[in-house]
Amino acid sequence: MARRLHLRRIELGQIDHEHSYLSQCCYAPDVDRYAALVDALRAEIPGFRIVRKDRSRLHRAIHRALIVVTFGRMTSYLDSYQTTIGKTVYVTSDWDDWDPDRRYVTLRHEAVHLRQFRKLTLPVMALLYLLVPLPMGLAYFRARFEMEAYAESIRAAAEVWGRDYPTATAYRSHVIEQFVGPSYGWMWPFRRAVERWYDGVVATLGLP
Numbered sequence: 001m002a003r004r005l006h007l008r009r010i011e012l013g014q015i016d017h018e019h020s021y022l023s024q025c026c027y028a029p030d031v032d033r034y035a036a037l038v039d040a041l042r043a044e045i046p047g048f049r050i051v052r053k054d055r056s057r058l059h060r061a062i063h064r065a066l067i068v069v070t071f072g073r074m075t076s077y078l079d080s081y082q083t084t085i086g087k088t089v090y091v092t093s094d095w096d097d098w099d100p101d102r103r104y105v106t107l108r109h110e111a112v113h114l115r116q117f118r119k120l121t122l123p124v125m126a127l128l129y130l131l132v133p134l135p136m137g138l139a140y141f142r143a144r145f146e147m148e149a150y151a152e153s154i155r156a157a158a159e160v161w162g163r164d165y166p167t168a169t170a171y172r173s174h175v176i177e178q179f180v181g182p183s184y185g186w187m188w189p190f191r192r193a194v195e196r197w198y199d200g201v202v203a204t205l206g207l208p
């Protein structure tokens with residue numbers, strides 16, 4: 001249970017340099033970053049909304065399917081993962097109880113997916129994300145999309161909790177495990193390559 005709570009705390013989302021309103025420099029300490037980000041996303045993505053996952057029939061069906069295709073190993077989809085589809089971010093039922101900074105960091109990750117959906121359209125994004133070249137074990141596009149989003153997670157975590165946070169072993173290994181482990185269907189099981197990617201993102205923290 002303790003481990004689970006720990007992991008949930010570090011399930012984080014990421015900064016996109018082209019979006020200057022998310023700039024690391026611009027928040028006064030007393031500004032609710034989460035509320036500001038929700039407002040910014042509403043303006044950027046018309047139709048953007050946040051919905052509870054456990055109230056979505058689609059997500060309950062995905063949950064059951066994931067248990068089957070991961071041989072029973074992925075059982076936490078409904079209560080551990082935030083998921084973006086199209087213009088909607090589906091969140092776990094405890095979302096509103098989270099610390100606003102944690103919601104902010106996670107939403108930064110999901111904002112990357114919102115932009116990916118907008119750029120590619122829902123059918124193309126869904127096809128690439130779910131099936132190309134394989135649904136599991138070697139999911140090149142899923143790994144690319146998630147690398148872009150987790151890079152944002154890393155930057156947002158550094159912004160909120162300090163530059164040392166993403167280099168803490170627990171966080172680093174948690175993120176790497178998302179790529180090489182069952183959580184996303186072993187999407188890119190090349191640990192060395194994922195570690196190099198992670199350390200490359202960390203190396204750019206604080207750079208202009």
Ligand SMILES: [Zn+2]
Binds near residue numbers: 109113146149150
């Ligand atoms: Zn993601």
